[in-house]
Amino acid sequence: MFGAITGDIIGSRFEFNNYKGVDFELFTSECCFTDDTVCTIAIAEWALNNYQDDLVAIVRKWGNKYPYAGYGGTFVRWLNPNVIPVPYNSWGNGSAMRVSSVGWLCNDIDTVLERAKQSAEITHNHPEGIKGAQAVASAIYFARAGKDKAFIKDFIEQLFAYNLNQTCDEIRPVYEFDVSCQGSVPQAIIAFLESRDFEDSIRLAVSLGGDSDTIAAITGSIAETFYQGVPEEIKAKAVTYLPQEFLDILRQVEERK
Template sequence: MLGAIAGDIIGSRFEHAPIQTVDFELFTDASCFTDDTVLTVAVADSIFNGTSYGNTLKNYFRRYPDAGYGGGFLKWGQSDASQPYNSWGNGSAMRVSPVGFAFGSSELVLLEAEKSAAVTHNHPEGIKGAQATALAVFLARSGSGKDALAEEIESRFGYDLHTPLDIRRRDHTFDISCQKTVPPALRAFLESTDFEDAVRKAVSLGGDSDTLACIAGAVAHAFYRHIPDAILDTVLDRLESPLRRVTTLFCNRYSCL
């Protein structure tokens, strides 16, 4: 999940100022965690402490109300109601990476990914995006090769993971749907040579850059099993203490440091 948080922070300053190059400074004063990080840590907290996904997400929203949530989640978080709002947005996918690290089989990962999504994103596409991302993380950390991982995700979810990034960049626009976020983010990982390269490639797509980099970073972290110290130290330094504490506890328990 640290890869997801790193991707979010690195991509944050490009969300409303997209670029289409891998040549950029990783961190500036404008690089900060967003709702992607807050809700990723919330899912990790829920798993770590055995609390409900819905209640924990709401608690984190109330602690960090200005993290940049989408409109649907914002209304849900502010409401006393707990019903999901049938979202197909990429929020279910950007927060799910802890599931891929914490559970020990594809079946459990798929089940928990659905649970974590369905408290808000109960639309079939919202659930599919979460499941595809969590399964990709699980397969990556379990030793799957890139070709086998891509084949499994494509056959199970019907996503196109073969279109190269050079082609995707031509018409990629800001799109918050799972179906237009998860496949290009996974393609960025598939074309990468290491963790940093995966994040840079995801950001270079333009569009919802923090979420693209969050998803690509999660899978790249699981696959390469290494985040450069310079990146890791900067990421941990930019997390507020409660977020850093939960992240560290989770990663120590599930060996994702």
Template sequence: MLGAISGDVLGSLYEAWSIKDKNFRLFHELDRPTDDSVLSLAVAKAILDADAEGREPAFGDYERELRAFGRRYPDAGYGGSFRAWVNDPAGKPYDSFGNGSAMRASAVGWAFGDPETVLAQAELSAAPTHGHPEGIKGAQAVALAVLRARTGSSKEELRSEISLRFGYDLGRTVDSIRPGYPFEVSCQASVPEAIVAFLDSRDWEDAVRNAVSLGGDADTQACIAGAIAEAFYGGLPPRVPAWVLPRLETGLLATLSDFAHRFLPADRAAAVDAETAARALPRGGAGTSTGRDASAAGGDRKTDGAQAAPGGRNRRGAEHAGDPGRDPRAPAPGYRVVLSGSTRARIADYARRLSANP
């Protein structure tokens, strides 16, 4: 989960500025969580709530949380069809084959321990919006890859199983894909490439650099590759969560904390705890640096083209003493997580300056 969210945040700048090079600056002041992070945490919340009742999530659990998070964070950069579905109480699945189903599926691979359950739950997590067979397949491929990566499969075993089960061409390399790869948001033309970005990597950061360097839907590619890489390599470089977590709004961090304590290894939960503790410091203390609960006002960025941790526990609310009387999942007033037109202009200017002075 932290790998997915971090991939999204670190890739967010490059969705607006496509590159074809791994040697890019990893951290930027404009890094923000997007719809990939928001909806990954919506899926996590559905799993948590069902788990608290001693059952597996049903279709309605995923539908409810996807709608709730979509409304709570309305400017996260959703495609038009998703926004229309969120705002229509009678909205029905629109059978998308876009990669939105895949980008949000990593929590399923962490929460469930057998492949058949993972496949079934990934389908349920996708179905409220992505009922097309390719949309379902993309979610299943990512969730199963996370499961296999965290339970000891080798890269070659993972490559073989995902290729055979889903028909994806994972025999390519990042270097062979990169030159002619366009901006793609369909599952069938972006999920295999994101998995290859992981398979071609030597560590978590390298997986994310591979994904971004393809020059396509960078935040989603990095979200998927980062999710699998976290599971396979056993974590992230400490500087990554130290940079990413302060950029999550309090409500998103609350859901991540709950999920981490229930399903993730202890080091991931500890990283989230460090950030929530920092937020509880008095205003003006070390926990109030800029970027925690605000970002640029928004608009569209995407099309619709289409085992519990040792000692794991659910600590909902205990770490949010700094926000008494407020739903810890409610956003700060005016919270936005997407790039506006004015911010796009800033990015373009930043890109020019960076190119001139690498």
């Protein structure tokens, strides 16, 4: 899941300032972690506690601790301590960017699909929101299990009916800002499938444009698993953007996986 957070940090400065190329500096003073990271940490805490704790309470706790991380308006209202939090039928990609720990910490595909669904439906209970989370968690699980890209691609296409046959070069010229799962998760997976290594996957994800931090977070979460880690020099730089309590959760996931 460190790959998701690294993608979020690198992609953060391009979310509303897209750069449709791969020749950019990975880290600058304009980079930061966003809601993608905060929510990833929240789901990880739930997963680390064997899914026994109140997920809604955990996500609201972290969200309200970092209130300026760039959440969408509906999610901000869901976080409000003065309202009763109920799912709001979202098909947004927030369900997909936060799910990586489920793919890391579940040990069979049926459990992955069920926990990914549970992680999504507290807010994103639209079928597309659930599907996006399940697709990303499945890709991570199978990458962790040593499956090749052809297997991962085929599984996701068959179960979730995503079209993964485009290339990044075909997507890039026409792709626009899209926060839906159905309009960003396939693109993020394609960036992973086309990549040569972890860094290349993040560069390809950012180069597509659109919701750059979230696309890079999704791509990075899968790429980290497939390429067996985030390169040390990239990881060392990403760490400098994170508070200690995030690093503590990340360490616990590393120890458990």
